[in-house]
Amino acid sequence: MDKYNLNNKYKAIVIGGSAGSFQGVTKILSNMPEDFKLPIILCLHRLKHVRNGFVEALSIKSQLEITEPHDKEHIKKSRVYLAPANYHLSIELGHTFSLSTENMVNNSRPAIDITLNTAAYVYRNKLIGILLSGANKDGAMGMEHINQRGGRTIVQDPIECMIDTMPTAALAVTEIDHVLKVDDIIKFLIELNNAYK
Numbered sequence: 001m002d003k004y005n006l007n008n009k010y011k012a013i014v015i016g017g018s019a020g021s022f023q024g025v026t027k028i029l030s031n032m033p034e035d036f037k038l039p040i041i042l043c044l045h046r047l048k049h050v051r052n053g054f055v056e057a058l059s060i061k062s063q064l065e066i067t068e069p070h071d072k073e074h075i076k077k078s079r080v081y082l083a084p085a086n087y088h089l090s091i092e093l094g095h096t097f098s099l100s101t102e103n104m105v106n107n108s109r110p111a112i113d114i115t116l117n118t119a120a121y122v123y124r125n126k127l128i129g130i131l132l133s134g135a136n137k138d139g140a141m142g143m144e145h146i147n148q149r150g151g152r153t154i155v156q157d158p159i160e161c162m163i164d165t166m167p168t169a170a171l172a173v174t175e176i177d178h179v180l181k182v183d184d185i186i187k188f189l190i191e192l193n194n195a196y197k
Contacts, residue, residue, distance in 0.1 A: 006195045010152070011126035012075065012091075013038055013189070014119045016112035016142070018045040018134030020162025022057075024182045025132065029080065030061035031186045037196045039075050040064070041091070043083045043115040045108050045134065055082055069097040083110035090118040106138035116142025125150030128192075130185060132156045134166030144174035154178045154185060 017025055021044060032040075046054060058080075059066045066080040075081070075095045083089035089110050090098040098118075105111035116129050116139060129146040131139045133156055143153050153176045158164035160181045170176060180188065 003191065006192050009126065009196075010038060010128050010192065012041060012119060012123050013128045013130065014041045014043065014116055015130045015132065016043045016116060016134075016139040016166075017132035018108075018112075018136065018138065018163075018166055020133035020135075021156075023162075024156060024185075026058060026061065027182055028186055028189070029058060029064065029066070032062070032064055032189065033193065034063035035078070036064055036189075036193050037077055038193075039077055040080045041075075041083075041089070041115065041119065042080065043089055043110050043112045045110070045112075045138070046083075046085045054085070058082065069099075071097065071099040073097050083115060086110075088114045090114055091122045092118070093122055095122065106136055108136070108138050112139035113142040117145045120145040120149045120151055123151065127151035128154065130154045130156075131167055131170050132182075133161035133163050135163045136165060137169035139166055140169040140173045143170040143176065147174045147176075152177050154180055154188065156185070157181045 055066050064080045068084040069081045087099045092098050119127050146153050155167035155170050155176050157179050158167050
């Protein structure tokens with residue numbers, strides 16, 4: 001039986017994280033099979049002046065290709081996209097990326113809220129949003145938008161987080177579908193992928 005009721009054919013996954021999330025993201029990516037069907041879009045708080053090494057660090061154990069998208073690039077299946085340092089990453093109608101250097105949101109650029117909000121607008125109930133460990137409230141309003149548009153929301157269990165501010169903030173503003181430890185997020189995503197076979 002489908003534990004998570006995955007009869008809705010999702011089209012994209014967005015993962016947001018900040019302080020303490022790198023280990024979780026690395027573990028998730030290292031456990032994704034090379035035939036993973038959906039695009040995974042990562043919006044992680046990064047040092048704005050350090051542009052090199054992040055993709056390489058994530059790619060070490062990942063079987064999926066990880067790239068930083070270009071402006072107007074089309075989103076493809078079975079790819080992992082990482083928001084570039086010091087750019088907001090938006091999703092546009094037509095399933096393309098948009099990069100901007102507008103003012104920081106939640107003291108962050110890239111801001112998780114911007115990526116989640118725009119993805120929710122485009123993908124509606126076909127989106128899965130995942131929020132991991134972090135030290136500020138970025139992403140909480142984005143998770144609320146996903147919820148309002150019928151998408152699926154997951155936060156890392158605050159008990160497991162290095163810094164629980166980010167998932168706790170999301171839980172405070174909206175109803176979250178699943179509160180899961182990283183190992184269970186991995187199981188969810190694998191079950192999701194299996195539903196497409």
